Every structure is written in C-alpha cells, then in structure tokens.
Amino acid sequence: MDLLDKFDPLIAERARMGDSQPDPLNIVMDEMLSATEAMIGGRKIILAGTNNYMGMTFDPDAIEAAKDALDAFGTGTTGSRILNGTYQGHKALEQALMDFYGMDHAMVFTTGYQANLGMISTLAGRGDYVIIDADSHASIYDACAMGNADVLRFRHNSVEDLEKRLKRLPAESAKLVVLEGIYSMLGDRAPLRELIAVAKAAGAQVLVDEAHSMGFCGETGRGVAQELGVEDQVDFIVGTFSKSVGTVGGFCLSNHPKFEVLRFACRPYMFTASLPPSVVASAISSIRSLKNAHNKRAHLWGNVERLHGGLKKLGFNLGTESVESPIVAVCLETQDQLFGMCRALLLEGVYVNVARPPATPTGLYLLRCSLGAGHSADQVDRILEAFKAAAHTLQLPLNEKLRAAS
Ligand code: PMP
Numbered sequence: 001m002d003l004l005d006k007f008d009p010l011i012a013e014r015a016r017m018g019d020s021q022p023d024p025l026n027i028v029m030d031e032m033l034s035a036t037e038a039m040i041g042g043r044k045i046i047l048a049g050t051n052n053y054m055g056m057t058f059d060p061d062a063i064e065a066a067k068d069a070l071d072a073f074g075t076g077t078t079g080s081r082i083l084n085g086t087y088q089g090h091k092a093l094e095q096a097l098m099d100f101y102g103m104d105h106a107m108v109f110t111t112g113y114q115a116n117l118g119m120i121s122t123l124a125g126r127g128d129y130v131i132i133d134a135d136s137h138a139s140i141y142d143a144c145a146m147g148n149a150d151v152l153r154f155r156h157n158s159v160e161d162l163e164k165r166l167k168r169l170p171a172e173s174a175k176l177v178v179l180e181g182i183y184s185m186l187g188d189r190a191p192l193r194e195l196i197a198v199a200k201a202a203g204a205q206v207l208v209d210e211a212h213s214m215g216f217c218g219e220t221g222r223g224v225a226q227e228l229g230v231e232d233q234v235d236f237i238v239g240t241f242s243k244s245v246g247t248v249g250g251f252c253l254s255n256h257p258k259f260e261v262l263r264f265a266c267r268p269y270m271f272t273a274s275l276p277p278s279v280v281a282s283a284i285s286s287i288r289s290l291k292n293a294h295n296k297r298a299h300l301w302g303n304v305e306r307l308h309g310g311l312k313k314l315g316f317n318l319g320t321e322s323v324e325s326p327i328v329a330v331c332l333e334t335q336d337q338l339f340g341m342c343r344a345l346l347l348e349g350v351y352v353n354v355a356r357p358p359a360t361p362t363g364l365y366l367l368r369c370s371l372g373a374g375h376s377a378d379q380v381d382r383i384l385e386a387f388k389a390a391a392h393t394l395q396l397p398l399n400e401k402l403r404a405a406s
Contacts, residue, residue: 017339020339020343021343022040022041022343022346024339024342024343024346024354025354027040027346027351028040028041030042032057032058034058034374035047035052035055035056035057035058035246035372035374036052036055036372036374036375036376036379038351040346040351041346043346043349044349045346045349045350045351046349046350046351046375046379046382046383046386047351048307048350048351048352048369048370048371048375048383049351049352049353049368049369049370050370050372051212051242051243051244051370052243052246052372052374053212053215053216053243053244053300053326053370053371053372053373054215054216054244054245054246054286054290054293054296054300054372054373054374055246055296055372055373055374055375056244056245056246056247056286056289056290057246057247058374059246059282059285059286059289061285061289062246062247062282062283062285062286062289063282064285065281065282065284065285066247066278066279066281066282067278068281069089069277069278069280069281069282070277070278072277073087073089073277073278074277075276075278076273076276076277077273077274077275077276077277078273079273079274080270080271080272080273080274081108081263081269081270081274082263082264082269082270085273085274086274087274087277087280089277089280089281089284090108090274090275090280092280092284093108093280093283093284093287094106094107094108094251096283096284096287096288097251097253097287098253100220100222100287100288100290100291101222101231101237101253102231103237103253103254103255104254104255104257104259105253105254105255105256105259105260106251106252106253107251107252107253107259107262107263107266107269108249108250108251108274108275108280109249109250109251109252109268109269110248110249110250110272110273110274110275111240111242111248111249111250112139112211112238112239112240112241112242112249112250112251113138113139113142113250114139114250114268114269114272115139115238115239115240115250115251115252115268116137116139116140116142116143116209116238116250117139117142117143117146117268118143118252118262118266118267118268118269119143119207119236119238119252119262119266120140120143120144120147120176120178120207121143121144121146121147121148121267121268122147122262122265122266122267123176123205123207123236123262124147124148124149124174124175124176125147125148125149126148126149127149127173127174128149128150128173128174128175128176129149129150129151129152129169129173129174129175129176130143130144130147130149130150130151130152130175130176130178131151131152131153131154131162131165131166131175131176131177131178131199131204132144132151132152132153132154132177132178133153133154133156133157133178133179133180133183133190134153134154134155134156134361135156135157135180135183135185135186135361136178136180137180137184137209137211138359140178140180140209149176152165152169156183156361157188157190157191157195159191159194159195159198162177162195162198162199163198163201163202166198166199166202166204167202169202171203174205175199175202175203175204175205176204176205176206176207177195177196177199177204177205177206177207178207178209179192179195179196179206179207179208179209180208180209180210180211180212181208181209181210181211181212181213181217181223181224181225182210182212182213182217182224182324182325182327183212183361184211184212184327185319185327185329185355185359185360185361185364185366185368186319186320186327186329186361186364186366187212187319187320187324187325187326187327187328187329187368187370188319188320188324188325189224189324189325190224192208192224192225192228192230193228193229193230196230196233196234197233200233205235205236206233206234206235206236207234207235207236207237207238208223208224208225208234208236208237208238209238209239210222210223210224210225210237210238210239211238211239211240211243212243212325212326212327213227213325214239214240214243214244214245214290215243215244215245215290215293215297216244216296216297216300216301216326216373217325220290220291220292221244221290221291221293221297222237223237223239225237235254235255235256236252236253236254236256237252237253237254238250238251238252239251239252239253241279241283241286244286244290245283245286245287245290246282246286247279247282247283247286248275248279249275249279249280249283293373296373297373299373300326300371300372300373301323302377303326303371303372303373303375303377303380304323304325304326304328304371305323306377306380306381306384307328307369307371307380307383307384308320308322308323308328310380310381310384310387311328311330311369311384311387313403314384314387314388314391314398314403315398315399315400315403316330316331316387316391316398316399317330317331317399318330318331319331319364319366326370326371326372327368327369327370328369328370328371329355329364329366329367329368329369330352330366330367330368330369330387331364331365331366332365332366332367332396333365334365335356335365337365337394337396338354338356338365338366338367339354340394341367341390341391341394341396342354342367344389344390344393344394345367345386345387345390347390348385348386348389348390349382349386350382350383350386350387352367352368352369353366353367353368353369353370354366354367354368355367355368369383
C-alpha cells in the first residue's frame with residue numbers, strides 16, 4: 001500500500017476537471033498589470049475574485065517602503081520572533097497596529113492562518129471550551145483540532161443556538177467564543193452585538209476575526225466590531241495583512257494585561273520564521289494609510305452596490321439579499337454550472353473564485369466575486385456584461401422573479 005493511494009479519487013476528479021480549459025483550479029497570473037488586472041493565458045483579465053479590497057498591492061508608498069527595507073535589512077530574518085527574528089520593523093508594525101486599533105498589545109504572526117491557529121489553540125487548553133460558528137474559516141477549525149479544549153459548534157450566526165450551547169457548559173469553566181466579522185464565502189455579516197452579549201452573559205471571552213472587514217468597515221476601517229460599537233466587548237481581534245493590507249502576515253490584538261506571555265506559549269508564533277523586513281515595511285505603510293482612506297472606502301461600497309444590484313437585475317441568486325460586504329457570491333446548483341461559468345467568464349475577460357463543497361456552507365456551489373477600491377465603475381460594468389454573456393453561453397436558468405423585482 002502506498003500512502004498516496006488514498007488520494008486516487010481526488011486525482012481522478014482533478015483530471016476530469018482539467019479536461020476543459022481553462023482549468024479554474026489551475027489559473028496562473030502571468031503578469032500583474034495593476035491591483036485589478038492581470039495577464040492570464042495571453043488575455044487581459046479583470047480580477048473580480050481577489051481579497052485586494054483596498055487595492056493596496058500596487059500602492060506606491062508601500063512599494064517604496066518595501067524596497068528600502070530590502071536594501072537596508074535584506075531578504076529575510078531566518079529566525080523566530082523569540083530568537084533572532086524580531087527586527088525593529090516588527091516592533092514598529094506591532095505599534096502601527098496598536099495605534100490603528102487603539103489597543104494595548106499586538107502580536108504579529110507570519111500568516112493570518114497561523115494567528116488563528118496559534119491564538120485559539122493556546123488560549124483554550126485542556127478543560128476549557130471553544131465555541132465556534134459552523135461556517136468558521138478553516139484556520140479556526142484547524143486551531144480547534146490542534147488544541148486540547150472541548151469544541152462546540154453553533155448554527156451559523158444564530159444567537160439563540162449560541163446561547164443554548166453556552167448554557168449547557170459549567171459556569172466556572174473558561175470559554176472562548178470565536179466569531180468572524182464577515183464570513184468569507186457568502187460575504188454575510190455576523191450580528192456581533194447580539195452574539196457578544198450572549199457570550200459575555202455566559203462569562204465567555206470573545207475573539208473576533210476581522211480578516212474580511214478590516215480596511216472598509218467602521219469609521220476608521222477597524223472592522224465590523226468598530227462599526228457596531230462593540231469593540232470594548234471584544235477580548236481578542238485577529239486579522240491578516242493578506243487582504244486589505246495588500247501583503248502577507250497575521251496579527252492579534254488585545255487589552256488583556258497578561259497578553260504578552262503568549263509570545264512564550266504560542267507555538268505557531270514561536271516555531272516559524274518571522275515575516276521578511278520588506279513585507280513588514282509595506283504592511284506598516286498600508287496600515288497607516290488605511291485609517292484615513294475614507295474616499296477609497298466610499299468608492300469600494302459604491303462598486304459593490306453596482307455589482308450586487310446589476311447581478312440581481314440579471315437574475316442571479318446571490319448569497320446575501322442586500323450588500324453586506326465586498327464579497328458578492330453567485331449561488332449555482334451544480335459543479336458543472338460552476339466550472340462552466342468560471343471558464344466562460346474567463347473567456348469574457350473576467351476572473352472570479354470558484355468555491356464548492358466541502359469548503360462552502362450548506363453544500364453551495366459559489367462563484368465568489370469580490371471587488372476592491374481599485375476597481376473603476378467601468379470595470380464593474382464590464383464584469384456585469386461578462387456575467388450576462390457567460391450565462392447566455394451556458395443557457396443558465398436565471399431567476400425571473402429577481403429580474404422583475406429589480
Ligand atoms: N481568517 C479568515 C476568515 C480568512 O478568510 C483567512 C484567509 N482566507 C484567514 C483567516 C487566513 O489569512 P491568511 O491569508 O493571512 O493566512
């Protein structure tokens with residue numbers, strides 16, 4: 001028996017999918033033309049499926065800061081944050097985060113995935129409880145698998161179900177409720193105020209992952225907790241630099257007086273090399289500019305309204321009734337429709353993400369579109385034209401009721 005034999009069904013499935021080109025799961029960006037356009041397979045393509053929400057990947061200040069840091073500090077740190085991998089830039093980045101969020105402590109991780117993995121598995125140990133939303137990101141599920149706490153799941157965004165589950169737990173036990181500001185597949189928001197109220201009433205501590213809300217939710221872009229005015233109720237904020245910040249890395253912030261000890265207990269922080277100085281420098285530059293990016297935020301929301309309204313008018317079933325985030329998910333019924341639409345859209349000059357079970361909630365096949373502040377209104381119109389043409393090519397059944405109502 002070969003260890004890889006168990007993957008034969010997956011190998012066969014991948015082979016089947018790749019039969020028709022372009023293969024949605026094997027897209028190569030040959031050249032990046034801007035934050036919103038790339039050359040793919042010899043074609044100029046509008047990117048409507050990235051997490052580049054604030055269009056920061058080509059920000060001139062962030063690029064210059066990265067180049068300067070590369071010259072001054074070299075290509076990498078070759079070490080852990082707790083040994084030789086903390087440069088002055090990492091401390092400055094943690095300070096920039098504390099300034100941005102107005103919180104007392106910040107820890108920078110090498111990815112957002114590791115931030116969740118590390119924080120959740122370290123905070124909740126044997127005898128403690130972690131309570132997570134059923135639609136949580138894979139990094140939250142993996143954190144639960146890695147840690148020693150007992151794990152409970154509540155129905156997606158259900159305040160009632162969370163309350164019911166919390167009531168069954170011993171009053172004196174330590175509990176961590178893990179929430180996300182915006183959920184990454186359907187782009188829907190959490191009712192944070194109500195969920196947090198229930199968590200606090202049960203004596204739980206609360207961690208909110210703002211990966212998909214930093215930059216454009218809330219007055220200064222801190223996320224959904226800021227927008228809803230509940231930041232003072234959140235014990236730990238987790239986030240990433242791989243979306244609105246436009247680079248890579250993760251972080252956790254807290255006002256907890258004992259927070260700093262986690263640097264010496266959190267294995268995904270300790271046992272990996274720290275971020276390269278160039279990445280750190282561009283993250284600092286981007287975070288500082290996000291605070292005052294009011295015009296960009298307004299432009300981004302305008303783009304999303306245009307796309308959401310336009311797709312509804314065409315008769316597509318969308319993941320959310322109204323605009324909740326820059327993520328606009330088009331719900332399809334089969335894998336053939338999903339891959340067919342993705343291919344047809346590419347031929348029309350538009351890239352979107354494909355998402356399917358088991359990665360999606362309730363077994364949905366989703367064309368996950370997401371826009372950024374970098375898109376122009378004209379690009380959004382071209383995306384809509386592409387959807388119309390692709391649906392026509394595939395003879396996709398569209399929702400007449402939606403079309404009529406719009
Ligand atoms: N949390 C959520 C909700 C995410 O969607 C993601 C990435 N898609 C992460 C964490 C991990 O972020 P990173 O890309 O920095 O590993």
